[in-house]
Every structure is written in structure tokens, then in C-alpha cells.
Amino acid sequence: MLWTVAGGLFAISEGLFAVLALTQTPPEIGVHILMGALLLAGTALMYGLFRHAWPRLAPGGVAVLEQLWPLAIGTLAILVLEAGIGVGMKNAPLDSNTLLPQHPLAIAAVILATTAEGVFAAAVLARLRPLVLFRSRRVPAVLWTVMLVGMLATALTLLSARGPILERPEPSVPALLFAGITCLAALVLALRQGWITTLSPRKRLGAGLIVLIFGFALLVFLYIRMKGLATVAIYGDDMAFLPVSFIMSRALAGPVTLVASFGILFSATTLLVLLFQLPTAGGTTSQDTERRALHSLVSLSGGELDREAIAKTAVAAPVDAGLGDAAWLLLTHVRSGIVKPSLTATHGIEESIAEAAADGPALHEHAKEIGSLLLDPATIDHRVHARPGDGIGSLVALPIGGDGQDQGLLLVSRKTVGAFSANDVVALETFAAQAGLALSHGELFEEALERERLSRELDLAREVQQRLFPQTLPSLPGFDLAAAEHPAREIGGDYYDAIALPGNRLGLIVADVSGKGTGPAFYMAELKGIFQSTAPLANSPADFLIRANEALASSLGRGVFVSALYAVIDPDGHLQLARAGHCPALLATEAGPRFLRPDGLALGLARGPLFSETLAQESVNLAPGDALALFTDGLVEARNSQEDFFGYDRLSEVHQAYRHLPAEQLRDALLEKRNAFASADEPQDDLTLVVLTYTGNQSTALNP
Amino acid sequence: MSNFSVSFRDEDSAHVLTLKGDLDAHTASEFEVALQNCLDAGKTRLVIDGAKLDYVSSAGLGVFMAFIEPIREQDGDLKIAALQESVFEIFDLLGFPILFEFFESVEEALSRYEQD
Numbered sequence: 001m002l003w004t005v006a007g008g009l010f011a012i013s014e015g016l017f018a019v020l021a022l023t024q025t026p027p028e029i030g031v032h033i034l035m036g037a038l039l040l041a042g043t044a045l046m047y048g049l050f051r052h053a054w055p056r057l058a059p060g061g062v063a064v065l066e067q068l069w070p071l072a073i074g075t076l077a078i079l080v081l082e083a084g085i086g087v088g089m090k091n092a093p094l095d096s097n098t099l100l101p102q103h104p105l106a107i108a109a110v111i112l113a114t115t116a117e118g119v120f121a122a123a124v125l126a127r128l129r130p131l132v133l134f135r136s137r138r139v140p141a142v143l144w145t146v147m148l149v150g151m152l153a154t155a156l157t158l159l160s161a162r163g164p165i166l167e168r169p170e171p172s173v174p175a176l177l178f179a180g181i182t183c184l185a186a187l188v189l190a191l192r193q194g195w196i197t198t199l200s201p202r203k204r205l206g207a208g209l210i211v212l213i214f215g216f217a218l219l220v221f222l223y224i225r226m227k228g229l230a231t232v233a234i235y236g237d238d239m240a241f242l243p244v245s246f247i248m249s250r251a252l253a254g255p256v257t258l259v260a261s262f263g264i265l266f267s268a269t270t271l272l273v274l275l276f277q278l279p280t281a282g283g284t285t286s287q288d289t290e291r292r293a294l295h296s297l298v299s300l301s302g303g304e305l306d307r308e309a310i311a312k313t314a315v316a317a318p319v320d321a322g323l324g325d326a327a328w329l330l331l332t333h334v335r336s337g338i339v340k341p342s343l344t345a346t347h348g349i350e351e352s353i354a355e356a357a358a359d360g361p362a363l364h365e366h367a368k369e370i371g372s373l374l375l376d377p378a379t380i381d382h383r384v385h386a387r388p389g390d391g392i393g394s395l396v397a398l399p400i401g402g403d404g405q406d407q408g409l410l411l412v413s414r415k416t417v418g419a420f421s422a423n424d425v426v427a428l429e430t431f432a433a434q435a436g437l438a439l440s441h442g443e444l445f446e447e448a449l450e451r452e453r454l455s456r457e458l459d460l461a462r463e464v465q466q467r468l469f470p471q472t473l474p475s476l477p478g479f480d481l482a483a484a485e486h487p488a489r490e491i492g493g494d495y496y497d498a499i500a501l502p503g504n505r506l507g508l509i510v511a512d513v514s515g516k517g518t519g520p521a522f523y524m525a526e527l528k529g530i531f532q533s534t535a536p537l538a539n540s541p542a543d544f545l546i547r548a549n550e551a552l553a554s555s556l557g558r559g560v561f562v563s564a565l566y567a568v569i570d571p572d573g574h575l576q577l578a579r580a581g582h583c584p585a586l587l588a589t590e591a592g593p594r595f596l597r598p599d600g601l602a603l604g605l606a607r608g609p610l611f612s613e614t615l616a617q618e619s620v621n622l623a624p625g626d627a628l629a630l631f632t633d634g635l636v637e638a639r640n641s642q643e644d645f646f647g648y649d650r651l652s653e654v655h656q657a658y659r660h661l662p663a664e665q666l667r668d669a670l671l672e673k674r675n676a677f678a679s680a681d682e683p684q685d686d687l688t689l690v691v692l693t694y695t696g697n698q699s700t701a702l703n704p
Numbered sequence: 705m706s707n708f709s710v711s712f713r714d715e716d717s718a719h720v721l722t723l724k725g726d727l728d729a730h731t732a733s734e735f736e737v738a739l740q741n742c743l744d745a746g747k748t749r750l751v752i753d754g755a756k757l758d759y760v761s762s763a764g765l766g767v768f769m770a771f772i773e774p775i776r777e778q779d780g781d782l783k784i785a786a787l788q789e790s791v792f793e794i795f796d797l798l799g800f801p802i803l804f805e806f807f808e809s810v811e812e813a814l815s816r817y818e819q820d
Contacts, residue, residue, distance in 0.1 A: 002806075344760070558769065559766035559767065561766070561798070563798060581798035583797065584797075600799055600800075601802050602798045603800055605799065605803060610802070
């Protein structure tokens with residue numbers, strides 16, 4: 001939108017001029033001033049717009065060249081334009097009285113030239129500003145404003161300048177003053193060449209070339225405006241020449257000259273600085289190198305925690321910062337078992353070449369000892385196998401390690417021999433140290449993630465296991481039931497369940513899966529599902545176990561088996577029991593203790609008929625007061641410090657002795673005796689215990 | 705913690721693996737490797753001498769189960785002999801005597817092979 005305003009200002013001014021020229025009416029002083037003022041305003045506005053449109057200078061020097069090229073090209077363009085206009089205008093002279101062009105084409109040419117100069121001046125200033133004010137503090141910025149104001153002030157004093165044109169008018173005192181201030185400021189600013197230090201040697205060459213073209217073109221531009229091609233002939237008394245740019249208004253021409261002069265000054269200073277600072281083979285100033293090292297470190301501190309991303313940055317950053325031509329990284333990864341440093345990332349070099357270029361492990365061993373290794377020339381070292389075409393003239397090997405850990409080796413190469421200065425190596429060492437830190441941080445983070453994931457897995461498995469056990473035990477008449485489960489430290493494979501079956505019968509199951517960990521817990525969950533759904537439908541305990549064996553057959557892997565014992569008791573005390581490879585059940589009666597141990601294979605050991613053929617079933621009639629105990633081997637296999645087992649004998653003794661207690665107390669007594677026996681130092685198995693005291697059917701008690 | 709070892713000896717009718725120590729989750733893999741070596745070498749008529757086997761856990765039992773089918777598919781067998789009473793009890797509880805042949809002594813097991 002504002003561009004339209006700027007364009008409008010130019011348009012009005014030039015429109016006025018066109019009218020005046022066509023009618024050959026010399027403008028009044030007021031109109032003349034107005035035209036000049038409009039041009040100045042338009043140019044100033046355009047400068048502001050250019051400044052905001054063009055981005056600030058990016059670090060690293062890449063964008064600098066992109067900014068410079070347009071300068072050179074633009075100057076050449078305007079040079080050609082003005083020369084062309086001047087040549088064309090040779091045949092279209094000004095009227096000596098009105099000093100206005102007569103031919104419409106000449107009018108157009110003048111307008112074109114004036115507009116072009118205005119735009120050019122604004123653009124050049126805007127383009128040069130970021131270079132001049134690179135990393136500046138207040139003073140240079142103020143000086144820049146002073147220079148611009150000076151240019152504007154000079155221009156304002158020239159607004160009314162319309163004297164005899166055969167001689168150059170004496171510049172007025174104010175004009176000289178303002179111009180002088182402008183030139184002083186311009187001089188100081190032109191010396192600001194800090195932007196050059198961000199460039200690597202190669203980029204400096206490019207910059208120098210561009211600036212040379214730019215500066216030279218400006219010189220020519222100035223010359224032809226004043227004296228040469230871009231002047232217009234005035235016929236009349238004497239052949240005289242007037243610069244095209246003066247025709248519309250001298251006010252604009254003034255600043256344009258000042259801008260061009262500033263540009264020339266700046267270019268000259270740049271070229272001088274480049275000439276004197278241009279590095280000899282390999283040498284750069286230490287400040288330079290430090291800046292570049294810092295720049296590469298900034299890339300690393302982006303907070304990357306991903307090992308691969310860090311590796312990629314670690315090889316790209318030194319090359320981007322100009323500390324090397326190519327880089328590759330060899331890393332160990334102890335957690336994955338990679339003890340020998342192996343190629344992890346490359347930049348500026350093909351993987352196959354990097355692999356073969358040097359004996360990484362050998363260099364790594366040496367570099368670990370002395371801190372960093374400079375091989376120069378690289379190829380004469382016996383550990384470097386690079387061939388001439390690989391582009392490895394000099395090589396730096398840097399150990400990568402953080403927090404005292406050794407992580408691997410960073411190799412940075414340059415194409416030519418003698419290309420690394422001592423400063424370069426120091427910068428690379430700093431960088432390598434930082435890379436090592438970044439890697440070890442990433443490592444720690446990964447480990448923490450892993451631990452959390454593992455602990456969550458364990459928590460999940462424990463939760464699953466807890467849900468396997470019944471939350472409440474069924475309460476049926478005639479039965480007093482109690483249970484306990486104590487998984488060992490690892491997630492165990494024990495399971496028990498109690499279910500009320502049709503006819504007020506009670507079904508009790510205890511099971512034990514081979515192995516420990518999250519796998520067994522999930523087998524148990526499956527068994528629970530089978531039990532809950534199938535037990536009520538089974539005809540007998542044996543029938544259930546046969547169905548369970550079939551159902552589990554496909555899930556259980558080879559070598560995995562589940563032992564289980566299933567008992568069904570009627571309200572009148574009739575007990576049926578089948579045992580699939582599990583510990584026997586223990587029954588305490590008036591007559592004494594007795595183990596119920598019918599034959600049977602554990603689940604998962606045999607598919608097909610072998611299981612059902614070899615599975616037996618036992619039946620017993622319980623009397624009131626009888627106590628039944630179902631358990632897993634953790635109860636009897638508890639060890640003491642002499643490595644004796646608690647055993648079946650001790651168990652049956654205690655069970656028999658306390659059989660008259662209510663189920664809960666009987667259970668506690670058994671557990672107490674077992675725990676008292678067991679040594680806390682020995683690893684113990686999962687413990688599961690179900691105790692049933694048969695209190696008898698009311699009706700049978702009353703009606704024996 | 706657990707000392708466990710497997711040693712071989714060749715007899716006319718079969719190959720004998722002598723197990724010593726505790727066969728549990730930590731040592732089961734060693735037993736696995738030994739059995740796999742026998743299979744790879746074509747030795748499929750095997751007798752386990754368990755006289756010095758002090759303990760076997762479900763992991764150890766799992767190894768027996770894992771190999772019995774491949775062995776029998778190659779017309780061989782895995783017979784178990786001379787177990788200590790407590791160790792035999794562990795096998796017996798699970799019903800292993802239904803699946804494997806158990807003998808009081810290695811000689812009996814060997815002569816059983818000769819009969820086949």
C-alpha cells in the first residue's frame with residue numbers, strides 16, 4: 001500500500017514535469033520546489049520500505065553474498081540505463097531557454113532516469129545498512145541516521161537551486177555544511193567492516209569480487225553523470241552539457257551523488273580490508289576461529305536428545321562453520337554392545353570413503369590418550385588409508401567423551417595439506433567436548449526413559465496379577481473359606497480362585513505356571529478366564545481340567561506347562577478332586593491327616609487323549625470339622641538356612657493340629673509356622689494357600 | 705549360586721549325559737545347549753544320569769519338554785535314571801512318569817535301549 005504512495009509521489013512530480021516540458025513552460029519557483037520535494041519524499045519513503053522488506057543479516061555469512069550480488073547487478077543496470085539515455089539524448093537537446101526537453105521521448109527518458117536514480121539510491125542505502133551496522137551498538141546506528149539526515153538536508157538546500165547552468169553554481173554554505181557532515185559520517189561508517197569476519201576464506205573471495213564490481217560500477221556511474229555519457233546537450237551560445245539527473249531537480253541528484261560516493265568509499269574499504277586480511281594458506285585470525293567455533297556450538301545446544309540427531313549435527317556443524325571440509329563420526333554404544341567405534345554419521349564425504357579413509361579404532365586409541373590428533377599431511381600416517389582422490393589432505397581426530405565416558409571419535413578433514421591452524425584445532429577440541437556432553441546427556445535421557453518403561457511394564461504385570469486373585473471369596477452355607485497369596489519379588493505365576501456352582505456347591509482351584517515374569521502372569525489370566533466360563537459347565541473336576549488342557553494347548557509354548565488342582569464340594573460334604581501335576585491337597589480329619597494325590601499330567605504337557613486317559617479323580621466325604629488345604633509349592637519348598645525344606649510332613653502336622661480353628665485363623669497359623677521356619681536370606685517362591693473348613697450342612701446335622 | 709554341569713559319555717547302546725548340581729532358570733540354558741549338541745551330532749538315544757542332580761525347577765523341566773518331541777521324531781528317546789528321591793518327587797508330581805521312562809540306574813536304562 002505504501003509502495004503505491006511512494007509511486008504516487010513520483011508520479012505526481014513527474015506528471016507535472018511532463019506537462020511543463022510538453023508545453024515548454026519553465027516552472028515557477030514554487031512548482032520547482034514542489035517537484036523536488038515530492039521526489040525526495042518518494043525516495044525517502046522507498047528507503048524506509050526497502051529497509052523493512054529486506055531481512056536482517058543472517059549469521060554464518062551465507063546471506064551476505066546473497067545481499068551483495070543485487071548491489072553489483074543493480075549498479076551495472078543503472079549504469080547501462082543512464083549511458084543509454086545519455087546516448088539517446090544526444091539527438092534530443094534541451095531548449096536553451098527553458099532547459100526542458102522537447103521531444104516526448106526525451107521527456108520520458110528524463111523521467112525514467114530520475115525515477116531510476118531515486119530507487120537506486122534508496123535500494124543501495126537499504127542494502128548496505130545491515131552490512132555497515134553489523135553487530136553495532138548505539139553510536140554507529142546514530143551515525144547512520146546522521147548521515148541520512150545530512151543527505152536529506154543537503155538535498156533540501158538544493159531544492160531551489162536553479163541558477164545559470166552554464167557554469168556550475170557555487171554550492172551554498174548550508175549545502176556545503178550538510179554535505180560535509182554527511183561525508184564525515186559516511187567515512188566513519190565505511191570503516192565498519194565487521195561483517196567480513198563472518199565469512200570463510202572462500203566466501204571472502206566472492207565478496208571481494210562482488211564489491212569490486214560494485215565499487216567500480218559506481219565510479220563509472222558518477223563519472224558519466226557529471227561529465228560523460230549521461231549528459232544532455234544544450235544548444236545555444238555554446239555547446240554545453242547538463243547531467244540528465246539535474247534536469248528535473250537538482251535536489252534528488254545531490255543525495256544520489258552522496259549515496260554513490262558512500263558506496264565507493266565502502267567498497268574501497270572493504271577491498272582494502274579483504275586484501276590485508278585475506279588468509280594465507282590455512283591461517284585465520286584467532287578471533288575469527290573462535291566466532292566460528294561458537295557458531296558451531298550453538299547448533300549443538302539446540303537441545304537435541306536424540307542420538308542420531310546429535311550425531312548428524314556433530315558432523316555438519318564444524319563443516320558449516322568453516323572449520324573443515326568434511327567430517328565423520330565414529331561412535332561406540334555400550335548399551336547395544338558396540339564396543340568398537342563404528343561409523344555413525346558423515347557430512348561432506350561419502351560413507352564408503354569415510355569407512356575406508358582411516359583406521360578409526362587405532363586413531364581413537366591414540367586420540368584418547370593425548371586429547372586430539374592432527375595428521376598433516378594425512379596420507380603419510382600409516383593409519384590413514386585415504387587415496388589421493390578422496391580429498392583428505394589434513395585430518396584432525398578428536399576423542400568424543402562426556403562425563404568421563406568415552407563415546408567415540410570425530411574426524412574432520414580438509415582437502416589441502418597444512419590447512420588446520422592451531423586455533424582451528426583448539427576450536428574443534430572445544431566443539432568435540434560439547435558434542436560428547438550432548439551425547440552423554442542424550443544417553444542418560446534414553447536410559448531414564450527405558451527404566452521408566454520397564455518399571456511401568458512391571459507395574460502393569462503386577463496389577464494384572466493382583467486382579468487374577470478373587471476380590472472376595474464366595475460365602476456358602478457349610479463352608480468357611482480363607483486364602484492368602486504372597487508373590488515373590490519377581491512377578492510370579494500362582495493363581496487361585498473360588499466359585500459358587502449351581503446347587504450351592506463350591507469350586508476351588510489352585511494353579512502354578514512354570515517360569516516367572518510377565519509371561520506366566522498372562523497365562524494365569526487366560527486360565528482364570530477359562531475357569532470362570534467353563535467350570536460351571538463342567539460335569540466334574542476331571543472334565544474341567546480336560547477342557548482347560550484343550551483350551552490352553554494352543555497358547556502354551558513348548559516347554560511351558562501349568563499345574564492345577566480343582567476341587568468341587570457339595571453342601572453335604574461330598575468332595576471331588578482332580579489334580580493336573582499339582583501339589584497334593586491336604587485333608588485333616590478326625591482319623592488324621594491325609595494327602596489327596598490322584599494321578600494326572602500337568603496342563604500343556606500332552607495334547608490329545610493322553611491327558612484325559614491319564615487323569616484320575618478322587619472322591620471323599622467330608623465330615624463337619626474336616627479342614628482342606630490347597631496350596632502351591634512355595635508353601636512346602638520354603639527353605640531355612642540349612643537348606644532344609646519346610647516339607648509336607650511339617651505342613652500336615654500343623655494343619656492337623658489347628659484344624660479346629662476357623663478358616664482364617666487356621667490359614668494364619670499355617671503361614672506363621674511356614675514363615676518362622678523359612679530363612680529371610682534365602683530366595684523364596686510364590687506362596688498361595690486356600691483353606692476350607694467344612695462346618696457341615698445344617699439339615700444333615702439335624703438329620704444325620 | 706548354582707553350580708551346574710553337564711558331561712558326556714558314550715556307551716554302546718546310548719549316550720549318557722551326567723547332570724550335576726541345580727537345574728534352574730539360570731542353568732537351564734546350559735542343559736539346552738548340551739541337548740542341542742547331541743541332536744546336531746545325531747545322538748538321539750540319550751540317558752540322563754541324575755545321581756548328582758540336586759534340584760530341578762520348572763525352567764529345567766521345561767527343557768525336557770522342549771526336546772522330547774524332536775528327539776522322538778528322530779527315532780530316539782530321553783530316558784531318565786538314578787534320580788535322587790526328592791528330585792524324582794518333583795518329576796512325579798507333575799506326571800512326568802507318564803511321558804518319560806524313569807529307571808533306578810543308568811544300566812537299566814541302557815539295557816532298555818538294547819532291547820529295542
